[in-house]
Amino acid sequence: MVELLILLLKVFLVMNLALVLGSTCTWLERKGSALIQDRVGANRAGAFVYSDNRFVNILLAPLRMAGWLGLINTLLCDSLKGIAKEDFIPEGSSKFLHAMAPVVAVLPIMLAFAVLPLAPDFYAWDYLVHARVASIDAGILFVLAMGSVAVYGIALAGWTGNNKFSILGSLRAVAQMISYELPMGLVFVSLIVIYGSLDVYTMVEKQQELLWGIVPAWGVVYQPVGFIVLLLAGMAETKRGPFDLPEAESELTAGYFTEYSGMKFLLFWLGEFCEIALFALLLALLFFGGWDIPWVTLPKDVWWAAIIGHAVLMAKVIFFCVLQIVIRWTLPRFRYDQLMNLGWKMLLPVALINLVVTAVAKVLL
Amino acid sequence: MSFMEFVLAAIGIASALGVVGFRNPLSSAFSLIVHLLSIAGLYALLGAHFLAVSQVVVYAGAIMVLVLFVLMLLNLKSESGRRIGIVRSALTLGVGLVIFLAISGPMLAQFENIPQATLEHNVKASEGTVKAIGEVLYSEYMVQFELSSLVLLVGVVGAVMLAKRKNVQLAPREGGMRGGN
Amino acid sequence: MDPITSYLGIACLLFVIGGIGICLRRNAIVLFMCVEMMLNAVNLAFVAFSKIHGNLDGQIAVFFVMVIAAAESAIGLAIILSVFRSVASIETTDAAELKW
Numbered sequence: 001m002v003e004l005l006i007l008l009l010k011v012f013l014v015m016n017l018a019l020v021l022g023s024t025c026t027w028l029e030r031k032g033s034a035l036i037q038d039r040v041g042a043n044r045a046g047a048f049v050y051s052d053n054r055f056v057n058i059l060l061a062p063l064r065m066a067g068w069l070g071l072i073n074t075l076l077c078d079s080l081k082g083i084a085k086e087d088f089i090p091e092g093s094s095k096f097l098h099a100m101a102p103v104v105a106v107l108p109i110m111l112a113f114a115v116l117p118l119a120p121d122f123y124a125w126d127y128l129v130h131a132r133v134a135s136i137d138a139g140i141l142f143v144l145a146m147g148s149v150a151v152y153g154i155a156l157a158g159w160t161g162n163n164k165f166s167i168l169g170s171l172r173a174v175a176q177m178i179s180y181e182l183p184m185g186l187v188f189v190s191l192i193v194i195y196g197s198l199d200v201y202t203m204v205e206k207q208q209e210l211l212w213g214i215v216p217a218w219g220v221v222y223q224p225v226g227f228i229v230l231l232l233a234g235m236a237e238t239k240r241g242p243f244d245l246p247e248a249e250s251e252l253t254a255g256y257f258t259e260y261s262g263m264k265f266l267l268f269w270l271g272e273f274c275e276i277a278l279f280a281l282l283l284a285l286l287f288f289g290g291w292d293i294p295w296v297t298l299p300k301d302v303w304w305a306a307i308i309g310h311a312v313l314m315a316k317v318i319f320f321c322v323l324q325i326v327i328r329w330t331l332p333r334f335r336y337d338q339l340m341n342l343g344w345k346m347l348l349p350v351a352l353i354n355l356v357v358t359a360v361a362k363v364l365l
Numbered sequence: 366m367s368f369m370e371f372v373l374a375a376i377g378i379a380s381a382l383g384v385v386g387f388r389n390p391l392s393s394a395f396s397l398i399v400h401l402l403s404i405a406g407l408y409a410l411l412g413a414h415f416l417a418v419s420q421v422v423v424y425a426g427a428i429m430v431l432v433l434f435v436l437m438l439l440n441l442k443s444e445s446g447r448r449i450g451i452v453r454s455a456l457t458l459g460v461g462l463v464i465f466l467a468i469s470g471p472m473l474a475q476f477e478n479i480p481q482a483t484l485e486h487n488v489k490a491s492e493g494t495v496k497a498i499g500e501v502l503y504s505e506y507m508v509q510f511e512l513s514s515l516v517l518l519v520g521v522v523g524a525v526m527l528a529k530r531k532n533v534q535l536a537p538r539e540g541g542m543r544g545g546n
Numbered sequence: 547m548d549p550i551t552s553y554l555g556i557a558c559l560l561f562v563i564g565g566i567g568i569c570l571r572r573n574a575i576v577l578f579m580c581v582e583m584m585l586n587a588v589n590l591a592f593v594a595f596s597k598i599h600g601n602l603d604g605q606i607a608v609f610f611v612m613v614i615a616a617a618e619s620a621i622g623l624a625i626i627l628s629v630f631r632s633v634a635s636i637e638t639t640d641a642a643e644l645k646w
Contacts, residue, residue, distance in 0.1 A: 367549075370549065374552075374556050377556065377560065378556065378559060378560065378563075381560050381563045381564070381583055382563060384567060384576070384579055384580065384583060385563060385564075385566060385567035385570065385571065385580065390573050390575055390576050393576050393579060394575075394579065397579045397582065397583065400583065400586070401586065404586050404589070404590060407553070407556075407590060407593075408590075408593055411553065411593050411594060411596075411597055412597060413593045413596070413605050413608070415605075416589075416593065416605055416608055416609065416612075419609070419612065420589075420612070423612050423616055424582075424586070424612065424615070424616075427616065428582070428615065428616055428619045431619060431620065431623055432575060432578070432579065432619070432623065435575060435623045435626065435627060436575060438627075439627075439630060439636065454570060457566055457569045457570055458566060461562050461563075461565060461566040461569075462562075464562055464565065465558055465559060465562040468558045468561070468562070469554070469555055469558035469559075472554060472558070473551050473554060473555055476550070476551050476554060476598060488597070493593075493596075493602060493605045497602060498602060498605060498606065498609070501602045501603075501606055502606055502609065505606075506606050506610075509610060513610055513613045513614070516613065516614060516617050517613060517616070517617050519617070520616070520617030520618070520620045520621055521617075521620065523620075523621045523624065524620040524621050524623070524624040525624075527621065527624035527625055527627070527628050528623075528624040528627050528628065530631075
């Protein structure tokens with residue numbers, strides 16, 4: 001019974017984290033894009049609250065600050081707007097499938113957070129706490145499996161939209177997603193070859209050492225090519241960055257989002273940003289040492305080391321989220337054939353050669 | 366049977382009936398996806414962890430995407446034409462029932478009384494972790510593994526050659542969208 | 547019936563449902579999906595047998611069945627596409643005669 005309660009608590013905390021990271025990415029996107037495009041961004045809602053009572057006015061100062069930063073606008077007003085909008089189903093399509101499409105698109109992303117460790121293991125009152133929801137045997141393959149299932153939400157969304165733009169956008173998106181799953185899987189296999197285990201926690205643990213005394217043994221040191229390939233494949237999987245042809249606002253009205261409004265659209269939107277957070281977490285865990293501070297060793301299994309480790313991991317995750325947002329807003333998008341060529345003719349051979357070289361090096365060294 | 370086994374088996378059987386029963390082929394496809402995911406859950410409960418994940422990645426994640434692609438490109442309506450008569454359906458169901466009893470009867474009778482100690486011993490030995498499957502696959506079944514890679518290569522080449530568009534005129538259709546090239 | 551035998555019963559049931567689907571449905575893609583369902587039923591039986599006998603041979607067999615099913619699905623769907631191009635329909639009754 002206690003195990004069940006602890007599991008439920010972990011599920012609650014991890015889902016909270018996933019959703020908070022996703023919402024933070026929405027805010028980062030709005031303000032970050034504003035900074036990059038040399039404008040101010042949203043800063044009106046909640047920035048002008050005032051009260052004649054002096055004490056209340058001082059208490060309202062943080063609210064004014066948050067409003068000026070655009071937090072109230074992004075986090076509160078957008079959600080309320082989404083809830084209040086009319087929710088319509090296109091004529092001639094199945095109501096059930098139209099409503100299920102955002103769920104099928106978002107649920108695998110949330111599930112993929114379950115196998116990723118968020119802090120080093122620590123002891124809390126004689127009980128060893130594993131900071132992940134499920135330690136399953138197939139570790140990182142589960143993330144790949146969830147990426148494969150998330151494709152169906154897009155397919156459903158485009159099909160139930162019942163118009164040409166939706167179907168075209170969704171077919172392109174599905175083709176893009178399944179093409180870029182291949183280099184992603186191959187990079188995971190090279191990581192498995194190096195670290196000798198599928199478990200993500202073991203991979204992070206093995207990155208805590210120092211190579212040759214000076215360089216931290218991070219994944220990016222072992223696999224620089226793999227890091228680049230995973231960065232590109234991850235951005236293509238989330239249909240972000242220069243790979244966002246399926247939702248190209250200027251070409252396809254909104255691609256497979258066309259027939260969605262209100263809360264269903266916000267669910268897609270949130271799912272996309274949670275996927276950005278998921279890939280940032282993957283990059284931080286697999287290639288940048290997770291919770292490792294480079295030349296500092298903290299004592300193991302202590303609760304405050306776990307808190308510090310978690311904070312370091314979150315800092316790295318935010319860094320990669322910002323990196324993805326900056327890449328999105330600085331590069332023009334690829335044409336569809338350029339995108340497919342990049343996936344099949346460039347990333348896949350590079351990932352294959354990387355795998356072969358990694359395997360040979362592991363055997364010889 | 367434990368609760369999870371019962372739920373997953375019920376979902377599996379219901380979605381299997383959905384595959385056969387739905388008129389719209391797209392609904393059949395989504396029903397099959399649910400079926401594949403529930404079977405993956407059953408594999409995990411039986412201790413075949415690697416197979417469960419690879420079922421999701423290969424079957425539900427790749428094969429069914431291919432099927433969905435073909436369905437969306439062909440842009441079909443539901444089955445038209447003469448429906449199968451009630452007599453023929455009933456006859457098919459009856460023959461199916463007979464076959465089911467013929468298959469399952471002797472097999473289940475043979476495996477009725479497996480001692481509990483054997484099952485508990487077998488849990489450890491048949492635990493399909495990735496490490497265990499890798500050890501068996503790359504030592505005893507190495508030749509079959511290499512041959513299966515050859516089969517996949519033949520599959521890729523064959524699919525590309527068969528689906529390549531030759532210069533023929535398509536029969537006219539009454540609307541619907543043509544998929545991309 | 548002990549729990550492991552019920553897995554075999556479920557596998558038989560799914561196999562027969564797939565077989566009935568092949569007899570009753572005319573859409574070629576739904577036929578193909580029923581064949582996949584039969585393959586899955588066989589896979590489930592293999593995994594159950596692997597647990598009964600206590601070794602991993604059944605699970606390796608499932609691995610190879612999955613590989614073969616993937617290759618077969620690619621080729622089968624390509625064949626369906628080719629037939630569609632010449633007959634303009636994927637109902638099996640429309641392609642049942644040799645010419646016209």
